Amino acid sequence: MLSYWKHNKFSILLIFIGILFYWSFAYQLERIDFVKMISLWTILFFISYKIIQSNPNNWKLLAVAGLLFRIVFLFAIPNLSQDFYRFIWDGRMLLEGYNPYLSLPEVWISDNNAPINQAHELYKGMEQLNGSHFTNYPPISQLCYLISAVFASKSILGSAMVFRILIILADIGTFFFGKKLLKALKLPEKQIFWYVLNPFIIIELTGNLHFEAVMVFFIIWSLYLLHKGYWYWAAIALGLSVSVKLIPLLFLPLFFKKFVIGDHKNYNKLGLKSGLPKLLGFYSIILLTVLVTFAPFLSEAFLINFRKTITLWFQNFEFNASIFYIIRWIGYQVVGWNIIETVGKILPMIVILILLSLTFIRKNKTTIQLITVLTLGICCYYFLSTTVHPWYIAVPLSLCIFTRYKFPIAWSFAIILSYTAYIHPDFKENLWMVGLEYFIVLTVFFWDMYLLSKNQTKSSLTSSLN
Template identity: 30%
Template sequence: MAVGFFFLAYYIPRENFWLTFTIYSFLFGGMLVLYFLSAQLKWQWIFVGGLLIRLSLLIAIPKWSDDYPRFLWDGELVKMSQNPYLETPQSWLQNHPESASPYLADLFEAMNSPQYFSVYPPLNQAIFYVAAWGANLDTQTGILILRAILILGEIGVFFGLLKLFDHFQFPSKKLILYWLNPLVIMEITGNLHFEGFVLLLLLASVYALSKNRNMISGGFWGLSIGMKLLPLMLIPTFFSFDKTRKSKAFWVGSAIAIIASFVWLLIDDSWLYFLQSLKLYQGKFEFNASIYYLLREVGFWIKGYNVIGELTPILSGITLLGILYFSWKRKPQNLSHLMDLWVLVYLLYLVLQPVVHPWYLIPAFGLSLFTDKKAFLIWTFAAILSYQAYSDLNYRESPIFLFLEYSILAIVIYWDYFIETDDLNSLSNGN
């Protein structure tokens, strides 16, 4: 497995889909074999094995994602005491030729969205600044620092899972499903995405709740919003859970963390550009979608053009209504039920989105390990099919591979939510 990860990270570009798929399938299968055959495997061995794999990728240049140049670009602007939200990289180079450098020019050339304002919240920008400060105008060093920070976050996730598995009396071997999962390793350590930090903060929030430290729990949840915004959709679930709904300390902690995370956007009206970038992202980009693509085809048939601008707000409204409905309907009685509801909320959101990058699955997948649901585990395998698009010179997605991915997911969702009707009763009793 270590050799497989090494080749994926260092030698196999995402354009080589079939080789990528073959090695990825081997890694996923190896993980499952270890899980089913390791009844007595101690968590220390699991930890060391996964950590060594991650450390072996330390100096790899990401081959599956080109997001990191924007991370380093934003960090460099912060280091120069400039606001990364006020100008697009394209306009910044035109307006500040005296501050440009070969390093920034190289980042600009490698960037996938130079014409858009930054979409990364201030907590992300703080991490980007640390990487830029240590990089000293060297891309390889910047990547190394970002990866080291992400590995530290992953270590936190490992021990967070370990603590909570012990609390809920789950076997420690479940750690294998996260710690050796090829999607988790490749998308966080390999491709430098920050969803692992979101999971870390959500786990910390749950752990604090289990210890009746409600203000701290709210603070961690607020910080998870500051990291990636998406956990904001969990608000209705907290109102449906008695322990948080009635806790002033929880909401005070949340408010303090959210304000501390986003107050920086008030500088120079940065929030206007930040929201503009979010709106553009929601109304323009499409990738690896399911229900959205079906509705888009109906729109082509009826109106003759891409109706993404009309579909996106409708699907967002449906998502919100669904979250409100399930939060009201389920009314979680303990932490196990609350996390089961979170998994359902993430699932509803992702199947209705026009953009579903594989790394978006990671927070929900980690949370799903505390439930009896298998959909996100299987999706962490099926999501590799979305990388087929990069094997096409024009990055066109194949309907066949999309059908395969979402057919697999649909079968598991049906099994999770319609066959096993006693899903809530089968959960461990939590606090």
């Protein structure tokens, strides 16, 4: 024990300091206090960097540090997001036998006949904007909400604790399969800790209870299974990720070359014919998995409500956007009003065209090439989105650890600048801060591209000389 302390005392001291700062973030921070928020955020990023840097091969110490940092939040009520109140509402409605997709919280509250405990507290917590829209959280997310209701149907804190345990378990799964995938790809296994020890992941997912953690777990598990050749099980895992959050649907076209061409050196007709049935089977299993999870909720009213909520998301809501804000400014100069309703219909079409281009132009045959294009694809989608909440970045961050791209890691740090919107009581974005965020992200992105281009040039020269 003394020997272990002697050799790791600096790292143990950093972990202890990290616990204190996470405790302050979880129990003392108010969302409007941005100066304190960004100070804690920056210090925690530095601590994580130093811990990883000092212990590149001591994965047990790093894993324990990641777990301890998450446990700090166990008894905390999220202080940066109110979404968890709606999660609790949906779970308790399910427990009482009601389909959460078919009713609005505000209607239950106005009629004063909500069939769940703490209904008024939950509605007040989720706020009117959330309570006036139909839920858009898919069935596996709803299952997590139901589990929370089973174990804590009368306590908001108890429900939050159950959510937190589920999210921590998901992160443990991501660590397990992520580490195995890195090893299988012959990449440094320590790279998984840029996810496990990333303060953004710890605060936004474990702290603020966003179920991107569960989605990421299924995505990484799916990629590991696919790399090992179990494409049918990979399809089920990816289907489950879609049933947590719909976003992995964007990935589907990007698997084309991985299946149709695979790792073959010759793009012959035989390879094409043998790969297509497998690809169609992969897609079919994914869609069947999604359909099975949605089946208990399916009805005409569900389809109408779900489509309405998704449409509102693209055509009415805007937050922390990049390219869209430039288009919006141009719209004000030309026509004099916000053109989000029109642009919200066009941008998804552009995203689809970009994804198709990435599908057929880039070499996506190997697992690393596939994960690289998945990273680029999801980032292109977010660059063109009207709404980019901080927790969305969990997906590109989790994928980039298997690639040479570092800009999602920079984004996970810079995303804190979006919280300047909450400094104002009436919620007003500081576009200078949004601009600074994307300046940081794009600067690192272009630096990544420069380094990759430079390395490819060196490799080409070496090959030609040999």
